[in-house]
Amino acid sequence: MNAEIIAVGSELLLGQITNSNARFLSSHLAELGINVYYHTVVGDNADRLKDAIEIAESRADLIIFTGGLGPTKDDLTKETIAKHLGTTLAMDEEALVSIVAFFERAGRFMTENNKKQALVLKGSEVLVNHHGMAPGMLYKTDSHHYILLPGPPKEMEPMFQFEAKPKLAKLLNKEDVILSHVLRFYGIGEAELEDRLQDILDNQTNPTIAPLASDGEVTLRITAKTNTEQEAWTLIDGAKAQILERVGQYLYGYDDDSLASKAVEMLKEQGKTISAAESLTAGLFQSELASVPGASAVLAGGVITYNEEMKKAHLGVSEDLLTEYGVVSEQTALAMADGAREKFNTDISVSLTGAAGPDAHGDQPAGTVWIGIATAEDTTAYRLQLSGMRNTNRLRAVKLALSYTIRTLTEGNARKI
Numbered sequence: 448m449n450a451e452i453i454a455v456g457s458e459l460l461l462g463q464i465t466n467s468n469a470r471f472l473s474s475h476l477a478e479l480g481i482n483v484y485y486h487t488v489v490g491d492n493a494d495r496l497k498d499a500i501e502i503a504e505s506r507a508d509l510i511i512f513t514g515g516l517g518p519t520k521d522d523l524t525k526e527t528i529a530k531h532l533g534t535t536l537a538m539d540e541e542a543l544v545s546i547v548a549f550f551e552r553a554g555r556f557m558t559e560n561n562k563k564q565a566l567v568l569k570g571s572e573v574l575v576n577h578h579g580m581a582p583g584m585l586y587k588t589d590s591h592h593y594i595l596l597p598g599p600p601k602e603m604e605p606m607f608q609f610e611a612k613p614k615l616a617k618l619l620n621k622e623d624v625i626l627s628h629v630l631r632f633y634g635i636g637e638a639e640l641e642d643r644l645q646d647i648l649d650n651q652t653n654p655t656i657a658p659l660a661s662d663g664e665v666t667l668r669i670t671a672k673t674n675t676e677q678e679a680w681t682l683i684d685g686a687k688a689q690i691l692e693r694v695g696q697y698l699y700g701y702d703d704d705s706l707a708s709k710a711v712e713m714l715k716e717q718g719k720t721i722s723a724a725e726s727l728t729a730g731l732f733q734s735e736l737a738s739v740p741g742a743s744a745v746l747a748g749g750v751i752t753y754n755e756e757m758k759k760a761h762l763g764v765s766e767d768l769l770t771e772y773g774v775v776s777e778q779t780a781l782a783m784a785d786g787a788r789e790k791f792n793t794d795i796s797v798s799l800t801g802a803a804g805p806d807a808h809g810d811q812p813a814g815t816v817w818i819g820i821a822t823a824e825d826t827t828a829y830r831l832q833l834s835g836m837r838n839t840n841r842l843r844a845v846k847l848a849l850s851y852t853i854r855t856l857t858e859g860n861a862r863k864i
Contacts (some may be wrong), residue, residue, distance in 0.1 A: 622715055
């Protein structure tokens with residue numbers, strides 16, 4: 448089965464929001480063995496949407512729509528599809544009851560146009576919306592299947608995963624096991640990773656190996672199709688062993704791991720606490736750690752010392768040091784890390800100072816960043832020279848600080864063992 452994903456919404460074309468739905472759907476469709484060859488984005492215009500549907504029908508068996516199921520006049524996805532397919536819309540009473548109950552719970556007045564959200568394609572299988580109001584739909588013809596999903600990711604993702612995906616699996620009569628395992632790497636670029644694994648990638652059959660680069664990270668998704676889960680894991684483990692033999696030093700986690708979650712996990716396992724002193728990142732490092740559930744067990748606290756006075760007042764960085772070496776320097780990063788570790792009495796502390804850009808900081812060019820890592824054993828600083836835009840540099844600095852934290856915890860644990 449070949450699929451095309453059509454995202455509906457002028458806000459996508461205007462750049463007001465990112466089409467994250469297509470990425471999510473493509474990854475889940477790949478797990479089902481469904482090929483996605485096209486992503487289409489179309490505005491809130493019935494004629495252009497009709498054209499997009501006709502084009503999609505010429506090259507796909509399954510067409511998935513996201514967006515345009517709401518109560519306003521520009522929400523026209525199901526109306527346009529109904530007209531194109533020669534069917535009508537019917538009121539789904541269960542959906543209407545759910546919508547009415549939503550407004551009652553919220554203590555809000557329900558306007559008449561909200562009933563529009565309960566309209567579905569006549570003859571479709573209704574997909575229940577457990578996280579919003581507008582239901583989804585699965586509609587079948589002799590030649591195509593159409594799935595209509597809401598636009599907000601918090602509604603779309605669980606609806607597809609728990610309502611639509613099982614129906615697709617049944618539709619495909621999937622008796623085989625399709626299992627995927629993701630390897631996550633940091634500190635190596637996508638091009639270099641592929642170069643080191645080129646012969647493995649060229650000769651892949653089952654399992655298949657798909658590389659993906661994202662925000663400075665590289666992932667490899669290994670997918671096996673077999674009769675049993677045990678056989679699938681045997682195939683995956685074999686491919687994984689080959690991969691890690693060549694690039695295992697860059698591996699930091701698997702599947703849903705992130706650099707932050709891995710750092711928190713390792714801190715918990717080792718019974719250690721962490722603090723931070725941030726300048727150019729202004730709290731982003733601590734925010735990443737705090738995004739992980741249970742981070743409070745290891746994250747003691749931190750300070751944002753954006754100017755020299757705050758570095759002196761809250762971290763004990765001396766004026767002489769700042770005068771001699773400057774804010775963006777190895778010495779300042781070391782002093783900040785030591786100051787934070789002492790202030791919060793933690794096992795490890797991380798500092799970030801630098802010139803995010805677009806301007807240089809004194810004689811330090813834009814993109815120069817120093818990361819300090821302080822432990823009971825020693826304090827180390829790492830120099831980075833980043834080349835992105837200002838906020839890209841700040842985010843990359845955070846990820847690199849997390850990777851150095853993981854490295855420090857790994858090396859420290861190895862010494863302990």
